[in-house]
Amino acid sequence: MSHFELPALEFAPDALEPYIDKETMMIHHDKHHQTYVTNLNAALDKHPELKDNSLTDLIAHLDKVPEDIRTAVRNNGGGHYNHCFFWKVLIPGGSNKPTGALAEAIDKQLGGFEKFKEAFTNAATGQFGSGWAWLMVTKQNVLKVTNTPNQDSPLMDGATPLLGLDVWEHAYYLKYQNRRPEYVKNFFNVINWDFVSDVYNKTLDTEAVH
Numbered sequence: 231m232s233h234f235e236l237p238a239l240e241f242a243p244d245a246l247e248p249y250i251d252k253e254t255m256m257i258h259h260d261k262h263h264q265t266y267v268t269n270l271n272a273a274l275d276k277h278p279e280l281k282d283n284s285l286t287d288l289i290a291h292l293d294k295v296p297e298d299i300r301t302a303v304r305n306n307g308g309g310h311y312n313h314c315f316f317w318k319v320l321i322p323g324g325s326n327k328p329t330g331a332l333a334e335a336i337d338k339q340l341g342g343f344e345k346f347k348e349a350f351t352n353a354a355t356g357q358f359g360s361g362w363a364w365l366m367v368t369k370q371n372v373l374k375v376t377n378t379p380n381q382d383s384p385l386m387d388g389a390t391p392l393l394g395l396d397v398w399e400h401a402y403y404l405k406y407q408n409r410r411p412e413y414v415k416n417f418f419n420v421i422n423w424d425f426v427s428d429v430y431n432k433t434l435d436t437e438a439v440h
């Protein structure tokens with residue numbers, strides 16, 4: 231009854247070279263991400279009554295997930311969501327720049343792009359052990375840079391992720407070994423800011439409706 235599936239990568243696994251290498255991308259997507267999907271489905275098989283819940287329903291409302299599978303859904307549902315999102319914030323051929331409302335908000339709320347970059351880099355390098363660095367919009371519609379442990383997502387706190395960077399060792403170890411700061415620096419060469427800007431615009435549209 232498994233109902234979540236591994237999405238195909240929208241670009242070739244070597245398309246982010248030299249910043250993220252082909253072998254890492256293949257193992258990361260085909261093995262690590264697949265494992266989160268497999269384990270999430272196995273957990274949900276125990277509770278058929280959850281079969282119509284979307285992934286975001288599940289991880290944004292973990293308190294409503296039965297206790298016997300809550301940790302499995304947190305880790306593997308979070309893992310599935312975060313990785314689907316991560317593949318979308320990556321773009322082959324070089325990073326573009328934040329545009330429109332997002333560019334303005336970064337200037338106004340985070341002190342400009344360079345300040346944002348510094349804060350995001352600190353969040354990514356400063357996450358002890360496995361986790362993620364994020365640019366997100368809080369429930370109060372404020373931009374914030376933060377990090378989360380394991381596969382936790384800003385969605386679990388009611389926030390909306392805009393940009394995420396996987397800082398688990400499986401995301402960089404083959405190419406960078408212990409040099410996480412170099413991986414983080416190079417990530418800025420492959421960010422799809424058009425996607426990130428679009429996600430931000432949607433949060434503003436949602437706000438306008440309320």
Ligand code: MN
Pocket residue numbers: 258262313396398400401
């Ligand atoms: Mn990962």
